[in-house]
Amino acid sequence: MKERSINWAIGIVSVTVPMVVLLLFYIKPPDVKVGFDLRILPALNASLNFSTVVLLLTGFYFIKNKKIRSHRLCMITAFCFSALFLVFYVIYHALTEPTLYGGQGMIRNIYFFILITHIVLAAAILPLILITLVRGLQSKYDRHRKIARWTFPLWLYVAVTGVVVYLMLSPYY
Secondary structure (H helix, E strand, C coil): CCHHHHHHHHHHHHHHHHHHHHHHCCCCCCCCCCCCCHHHHHHHHHHHHHHHHHHHHHHHHHHHCCCHHHHHHHHHHHHHHHHHHHHHHHHHHHHCCCCCCCCCCHHHHHHHHHHHHHHHHHHHHHHHHHHHHHHHHCCCHHHHHHHHHHHHHHHHHHHHHHHHHHHHHHHHC
């Protein structure tokens, strides 16, 4: 595939996904019965985020020790877990009412700071993850390394804060 086509695809995905997620907060969930309790999805998503954190750190360890195949496996798996997270996140928020945070005082401010930075960086990190992944898979290692220096810490922050947001919000589900 030509780089121009890949960049267009990354751009379309990077704009569409945040727009769909934003739209979820403005539409009323349909009254649909599914075959399981949707309340398990936030915990599943937190588990996927935690697993992504472990995989990112493990992948970082492997690349620092020049274990390329192990690094690649960790990063592809982290990407797959993040993609699964996104699918389950959209399903959950499309079918349920939003959960409101009930904390008061300073902890409320901390929660909203973490939540807002998490949301903004989650939208911003998507194209970086896709570009970094494509460059690695195409063996464009110099270009991969340059963007991975930005992608890794931001992706790690988003995954960690995803778990933190879940833990802070979990009493209110």
